[in-house]
Amino acid sequence: AQTVTQSQPEMSVQEAETVTLSCTYDTSESDYYLFWYKQPPSRQMILVIRQEAYKQQNATENRFSVNFQKAAKSFSLKISDSQLGDAAMYFCAYKAGNQFYFGTGTSLTVIP
C-alpha cells in the first residue's frame, strides 16, 4: 500500500526566515513522482514543486526546494525567505501508475 505521512499538522515561521515541512511516504514502486501542493484560503490547489524519483538532484523552484532522500522515503519542502503569501496548507503527494496519494497537510502560518 502507498501512504503519505505529514507529521506536522501546523508550523509557523517568521517572515523572511526559512522553514522545512516534512513528508514521508511508503511504497514498493521504483518509478514514481512526488509533489508539493499549496492550498491557500481560496481553496485552490496550486502545484509548488515536483520531483522525479529517478533523479538524484533535488528539485528547486525559486524560494522552494526539496530534500529528497529516496532510501529513507523522505521528501521535505524548504521555503526560504518566507513571505506572508506563503501562508497556506501544504500537501505532500505521491504518484505512481494512475493513483495519486495525498498527505493530510501541514498548515503554515507566517508571522510578520
Added chain:
Amino acid sequence: NAGVTQTPKFQVLKTGQSMTLQCAQDMNHNSMYWYRQDPGMGLRLIYYSASEGTTDKGEVPNGYNVSRLNKREFSLRLESAAPSQTSVYFCASSEGLSPNYGYTFGSGTRLTVV
C-alpha cells in the same frame, strides 16, 4: 483564463436530495478526477476518467456516480445525499494518467448535507 472550472462553489442539501457537481476543463486534458477533502484526511479519490468515454472507481466511490460527458466535462452525482458526504469536492485534470503529469485543480465545491 485556462483551467478547471467547478460549479457550484457552495451547496447545502437535505438528506436524501440529489445533485450534480459540474466540472469543465479547457486545457485539452485527457484525464479527469473527482476528490473529496475532509479535515485530517487529505484528499481521497472518488472516481476518475482516464480518457473520454471511460470512468473508474477510486478509493471512496460509494454513494457517487460520474459521467464523462465529453473531453471537457466530468460530472459527479450524488443520488441520495447523506451527512457523511459533507465535504469539499475538488475536480482535477491532467494530460494523462502517466505519473509524470501533475494535476490542475478546480477551486472546489463546499457541500453541506443536513
